[in-house]
Each structure stands twice: as structure tokens, then as C-alpha cells.
Amino acid sequence: MKVNTDIGIKLKNPFMLASGILDENGYTMERILNNGASSTVTKSIGMEERRGFDPPVIYHDENYIINAVGLSNPGIDNFEEEIKIALRSGKPVIGSIFGRDAEEFSLLARKMESYSVSAIELNLSCPHVKGYGMEVGSDPDLVSEIVSEVKSKVSIPVFSKLSPNTSDIVEEAKAAEKSDALVLINTIKAMKIDIYARKPVLSNVYGGLSGASIKPVGIRYVYEIKKELNKKIIGVGGIENINDAIEYIMAGASAVQIGSAVYKYGIGIFNKLNNDLNEFFIKNNINDIEDIIGVALK
Amino acid sequence: MKVNTDIGIKLKNPFMLASGILDENGYTMERILNNGASSTVTKSIGMEERRGFDPPVIYHDENYIINAVGLSNPGIDNFEEEIKIALRSGKPVIGSIFGRDAEEFSLLARKMESYSVSAIELNLSCPHVKGYGMEVGSDPDLVSEIVSEVKSKVSIPVFSKLSPNTSDIVEEAKAAEKSDALVLINTIKAMKIDIYARKPVLSNVYGGLSGASIKPVGIRYVYEIKKELNKKIIGVGGIENINDAIEYIMAGASAVQIGSAVYKYGIGIFNKLNNDLNEFFIKNNINDIEDIIGVALK
């Protein structure tokens, strides 16, 4: 039974930790990598230390999370130490980075490479911080410039994480076509008002929606992009159990990332997913994950 | 205690039936209008009879519905009879229409007006039918042309229903600025794969996501557009109970539409919402709905 997968780097299983969830502290990444995750994407790291927004940075409900952490991060220079700690696990770490332009992205990517990450994930899609992420991601020329630049500067694989807050994701994906894989999807811009306080809950007002609620949107993007571009895809958005993961894989994802579900199920979710994947394969006579990647497109 | 509201037409309460849910058959509309809804928006009607997509046209889960009904409708000429039946309730009926261009939209609007509807709702945003809705809605010039044309051809109020499947809804809303009110939001493009059948469930593959899952996205659009344009807004998306409705109202909606929740709670939801609104007003010392419309923006 083959559950290992290839997204430009080889993974022992398809379950990765998504960027921004318990991956800022090296020890936490190390622990999660020692507990079933095949790799971790780091919190998105920028040029300078950033405090991010004040709490509340998160509102959560049974079926979703809205977050506006605000790209808080220690800055690339302070992050080497965390990656070192995470790498003690012997598993691949993927460095997520965000910047304003191609130059910042390449510089960040080169530093990440020098810290021995296995791949770079370009965060082209954070929906709640002005001047970064989503605004970058919705400009196809800029996206394609960033991807080309970064590709030319590092020798490890480069993944592009795209925004669902767009009217034409196919165009966006085409702009990022030089990436080794596309990561779909980031959060959807959303907000919460407390009707008794009569105020937006998040200090930043707007945040990004994640969790079970966005899975149907994520599935659609993975399927649609797989169909249009036939590139390697990493699926993310609302995965809570093995059925969700299989749905993404059948839509075309070669690996999946888990984020919000860690809040509901704890980091034990990775071992559980591995066990349940084995069981699913046995029960349904599947021998090789390759046989089901994108099978719904056929 | 004042719960009646004004969206260009006067409504006895803020609770309207959303387009596409139990509003194709005149008798059903009549029944819902007699059971607490202050008005109904009709199913979106086009020039010709359309069968729509084959079932499955709906996939549902605890927290959402994905639909691809495919703009099935009897065609404008066959719809007069249904409106006549609905109007026996004595309550306002709003005619929802979809077309390919400004000419079709105006023709449909004029016919609707001649059938004695109280207002027109332009469906600029159906996410799953090629050549209509979303594709129309994501072209700001076309939107503004349609709105101007229709406004010049009818004397009843015109509402524009916008698509959340866009990277810049503010631009879209500005294009529709001549409307008397904006209706936010339509469904979000999404899909479902059955992992045992290994196939997309909906016959059309893609559908529109509605229900509780999309509320945070709807709230955000209402709030953001209210802030940017200060127009009358009708909120729709995931409203299941009075708290959801109040949240939309505080975000800036002068009235709200209920769609998917009818599946969970039946048409009794309208009477329940009215009762719960009264109770909420009393408990929280609110005398006039005007006092809370958009209060979260202050």
C-alpha cells in the first residue's frame, strides 16, 4: 500500500500542517512532525518582525474560524532558530513567505533555502493585511513576476498559495504556472459582528474564513484548476477527517494541509488521519494514492 | 416598536423570501406570504422557458447547501399567472430576472412591472450557468449599463443582487450604484465529490454554496459595501435565526432574505423570526429598527 506522495518533494504521507497554525515555534513544529504530519509549512515569514493585530485575532464557531492574525512573525532573520529546531524531527519543513514584491520574495526565499527548508510556499493570498497577500495575488502580472524571480533564485521547489477571493482563479493559477505546485486555498474574507456589543469582533474588523465551512469552495478550486492546468496541487481548506482529505485528493490534490481542524481535534488529528487513510485504502481496495489523485475528473 | 422597514418599497417586517427557494409556484409564494414573510422575491425568470439542469441539483449537509438548479424557469410569459396567484396575499412580490444583456433585462423588467410586482431584483450573480449571472456580474461596465437601462424603463424600484465570486465587490457595487438597493450575497461557487462514487454529485459539477457556512462572508460584504457606498442593502446568506438576522441588520442591511434555512426549519421560520424579533427588541430596549441598521459601523 503506497500512501507516500510527491509534490516536488517526497512526503511519507499526504498530511501536511498548514501555514499559520502552530508553526511559528520550532518546538511546536517538531512535536507535530513527530506526531504524524509528513511535513509542516511554517507561519508566513516576512522581511521584518511584525507584531500583527491585537486580539481578538480569532473568532470561532462550531463550523468555522475567522482569523486576522495580521501576518505577525518574527522576521526572516529571527526565524532560522525555529527552523533548526523543527528540522530535528528529520521531516521536511516548507518555508512560507510573504513580501511586497518579487525582490522581497526572492530574498526571503534565498534565506529560507539557506536555513535548509525543503521547499518554499509563496503566500500570495492573505486576505486581511493591506499591501500583502491578497492584493499581491490578485495581480496576475505581479504573481508571475514573483514566481519567475523566486524560481530563478532558489533550487528547491516553489509552491504558490492562491487566494479564493477572486473572480478568476484560473487566470491567477496560470500566472503562477511556473511553480512546482499550487496550494489551494487560503481563507475567504469574512467578518463577525457581536450583536450585543454591536461591534465587529476582530480588532482588524475583517478576517479570513477557514474550517469546515469553506471545504466546498476549496474542493471546487482544486478540481477546477486541476482540470484547467493539470499541475500538482496541494489541497487545503476545511479538512477535518479522512473523508474530507480523500475528497480533496479525488478532486486532484497530491497532498493536503490541515489547519483549523487542529483546534477541534488537537494535533492527534495527524496520527488519526494516517490510520484512517490506511483503513480507507484497505476497505476500498486502493493500493496506491496515485490511483485516486484526481479520479473525480475522469 | 417599529419593525417595518423601507427598501424603496415598504415592508411590514424585515423578513423576505430569497429568490430561488419555494418561489416558482404562485401558490407556494402565497402561502409563505400568508405565513410571516413580508415579501417574496420570485425565482429568477428569463426570456424563455428553461428546464435547468438534471438532478442532482442540490447537495446538502448540516451547514450548507450546494445547488445547481440551472436557472430553470417557465419563461417570463408563463410567469404572469404565478404572480397573480401570489398577489392574492396582498403582500409585495419582487420579480427577479436574469438576462444576457441590458436589452433582455429591460424587457423582462417591463413585463414584470406589467404583472404588478412591487420591485425588480436583477440577478447579476448566479454562479453556475454560463453566459448569465456571475459572468454578467463580474463585468462592471455591463452591470452599470443593465442597471441604467432597467432604471430608465420601469418606474418601480430596482435592486441589484451581486456576486461574492469576485475580487472587487466594491467596484461591482459602484457599477450598480443607480439601483435603489443592493442585495448581498448570492451563492459562492463550490462543489461536492462523492468519494465512493468518485464523481461530482451535482449533474452540473459546480454549484452555489449557501446556508450557515456563508454567513460570515455575507456579513462582510454587507458591512464593507455599506461603509463604502452607504446605499440601502438587503442582506442574504446563511440566516437561520434572529441573531443572524440582527447581525446582518447591524452590518447595514435594511431587510434580510431567507433561503436555505427554509429547508432546515420549514416555512414556519418566518413567523418565528417575527416573534423573536419582537422579543429581541423588548429585551434589548430597541424601539425602532432604524436605530440598529448599520450600528456596527459606528
Added chain:
Amino acid sequence: MKRAYIIDNITEGKNVNTVVFSTDDEIKPGQFIMAWAPGINEIPLSFSYINKIKKITVKIYGEASEYIAHLKRGDYLYYSGPYGKPFTIVPGKKLLIGAGTGIAPLIPLIDDNTYGIISGKTADDIIFERYFNNRLKIVTDDGSYGMNGYVTTALKTLDLNEFDMLYACGPEIMLKTVYDYIKNMDINAQFSLERSMKCGIGLCDSCSINGYQVCTDGPVFSIEQLKNMDEFGRTRLQYSGKRIYF
């Protein structure tokens, strides 16, 4: 979507098959599922047997019913549901009135105080005779089996006042005939309606009758409910939403 492993497929008659499977769903007589023929369509189907073992009896009209009717041991039935309000079971003597496969959803109502009428265009349409121990009238349009005539022909041969409840299922026109025949008598009756269904969950309005949804408020309606429904047997919406007359 749920799925059930098919245990058996029984040929009941010309173009009518019974598909046998086992699920944990608790079904009451008259409830139905939306059965998915992947890549083809999704159609409402009632149960003809409702213990742990379930049966669905399907008449082949088009592609979807053909797909479901041909599911064989080892295949899976994909479906959602169960949906709908079931028949209300009353003590006493029952009369079941089914037109063609319309008899199928009535079978679970049979006890030792049940009598039946099965009608059909021709002999080939008559199924499930075996369940009635001869407490049964059969009537065909062409007289090729049983009496020659329509369902009312059979009704006229019975003293309906003997029955505590009539249960009827079949095309709306046939149901209307039964309804018209008994409406001025003091007789209890329940009717299971068939209208075109797209969603099965009370949203799309395609199955509605006088503002009620056959999929959620029905498919079973009492004779009292139908007395207030002037759409019954008169008009309905087609798939597109266009109103047509029966």
C-alpha cells in the same frame, strides 16, 4: 450521499425490478429516497419493504430508473433520505389501492386485515399480487387480466364503508378519480402523491401543490388536506416551472 450494498435484484414483471439492500435507516411506509444514478439523474423512489432488509421496486421509464432497476448484487445504491411524511397507520380494516408500481409503497402496510385493488393498463403492469392472499381485485384497462375497466370499476364492487382507511398510490389522475369517487362519502383515506421532484428537501418548489411541498409535507396527504387543494388533479408545475393542466 449515503450508499447501500445491493444484495439482490428481483425481476417483478416487464420493466419492473426490485432492488434489495440493507441499511440502518428506519423507514416508515410511504417514505422515499432520492436515488442517484451517477452521471445520469436522481429520482424519488419509495420502499416496498422496510425492515433491516430494504426493497425498492422500480419501473423503468427513462435512463435513471433503468440504471437503478439494473443494480445487481455487489453494486452500490447511492441515495439521500429517507424523506417525506409517512402513511398514518390506523387499526382496523384497510383497503390498498395501487396503480401499477403504485402498489409498491403500499406493500409495507399489509397486515392480516388488508384488502387490495391493483389497476394497470394491461396484464404486464400487475405486480405484487402474491402479497394479498387473494384478498384482492385486479383491474386492467384492456381487460387482459382481472376486471376490465378502471380503478373505479373495482371500487364499485366493494362496500367502502367496511374499511377504516383507504390508502392510494399512483398517478395523480388516478388518485383524483378515487378521490372524486369517495369525496362525498364519509370515508377515511390517505393518498401518496407523485409530482416531479428535483431537490427532495422542500426548496425547489417543483413538487408543490397549493403551497405544500409533496417532498416534505407529503408525499402522503389525507383526504381532508386534499379537500383544500384545488391544484390536486388539475394543475402542476413542470420541471421548468411552467404550469400545466393534467
Added chain:
Amino acid sequence: MKRAYIIDNITEGKNVNTVVFSTDDEIKPGQFIMAWAPGINEIPLSFSYINKIKKITVKIYGEASEYIAHLKRGDYLYYSGPYGKPFTIVPGKKLLIGAGTGIAPLIPLIDDNTYGIISGKTADDIIFERYFNNRLKIVTDDGSYGMNGYVTTALKTLDLNEFDMLYACGPEIMLKTVYDYIKNMDINAQFSLERSMKCGIGLCDSCSINGYQVCTDGPVFSIEQLKNMDEFGRTRLQYSGKRIYF
């Protein structure tokens, strides 16, 4: 977001207030809430009283704690939670060790076999003396009240083997001091940690210690757990995620 009606506000000392309210939440000693100061910030706060009536004792450091500390009768407290793993309650003799307002979350542990140590920089920092019936040592850095010295000064005056459990709460440096003092003795102890918290639900990583989240795996850790945590009292992440040394 939940909300609770404020019944009372008690001034405990300089810049320390107790906010009193009533909720149906079932709280165990050591659990906390994320308290929202709308438009300002959201901060973790523990309970100092946990029956149907609840109390939160807040020391004013910045804007958010000031807002919460000044909530008065008629105001509402907005919060989410309760969160976190509580203290494990064991039978026998307990020693509660609190630094400043760190004593507050330990108060619900008090029974008739409890002894306490309260430390503070100065006399003004000492609150809740009244709950201990003199079964208490007080120690201040400047000797302005109680003994002159640090928490270890007080610890040295006691035979720790008498106690079945030590419960400690306060700044991590103070906890580390207690830990170092007892780590080679055979003593049971639980420590409630304070690290910067943004989400409270185990997602943001800002409160983590050696891969464990203080908000969900803690805030209470046993001495055995801490023995495997080399970050304890040594390094932590700041709000931005930058690693700093204590």
C-alpha cells in the same frame, strides 16, 4: 462571544479589582476565559471564584486589563471560553503559592487543609490574605509586609514533605524558582503558566512551550511535565513570534 451581566466590582488593592458576575458555565479551578475589551484587546483571565457566582480578579497593566477591572454593576463582560486544563485536585494537605494576583486562580482550591504563600514586590501587591485564616506566609521583595525576601525565603521555612500537593501560579520566572527549589525533592506540584496568548484555542502558537500549548494543554502543568520542557523559564516567543530569553 458570550456575555455576562456584572453584579459587582470589588477593589482588592492598588490596581487590583474583582469583577463579579453570574453564568451557567461550569468552571474548574485554573481554567480561564478570553475576556474581550471591545475595540481594545482581548486578554486571558482566570477565575478567583467558581460557583454559580463567578469572580475574576484583575490587575491593571494596560488598557484591556484596565477596561475589564473597571466594569461595574450593569455593564457586561464579553468573553469566550472557559478554556484550558484545570488543576487536578488531590486529597490531603495543599500548599498554594501565588505571586501577586497569581494567588487569585488558586483561591478556588482552598479547603480546610490548605496552607498558603503569597509573594509580592511590596505590601500593596498582597491580596486575598483574608481567605487563609492565618495559615499563610507572606513575603515581599522589600520587606514592607511579611517576610523580607522571595518566594524561596518562605518555602525554606516550611517542611514541604508535609504537603500532598503544591499549587503555584505567577510569572514564569517565579515558577521556575519554585520548580528549581523542589525539583530534586520528592514533591508533587502543579504549576499554572502564563504566556502571551492571542487565540486561546491552540492555533496561533504564541503561548507554546516545548510544543505544548499553554492555552489548551495547560495552563496547568505537573512538575513531571515540566521536567521534559527545556523552554520552561528559559525561552518563549513574543507576540510577533520572536524568541526571547527570560
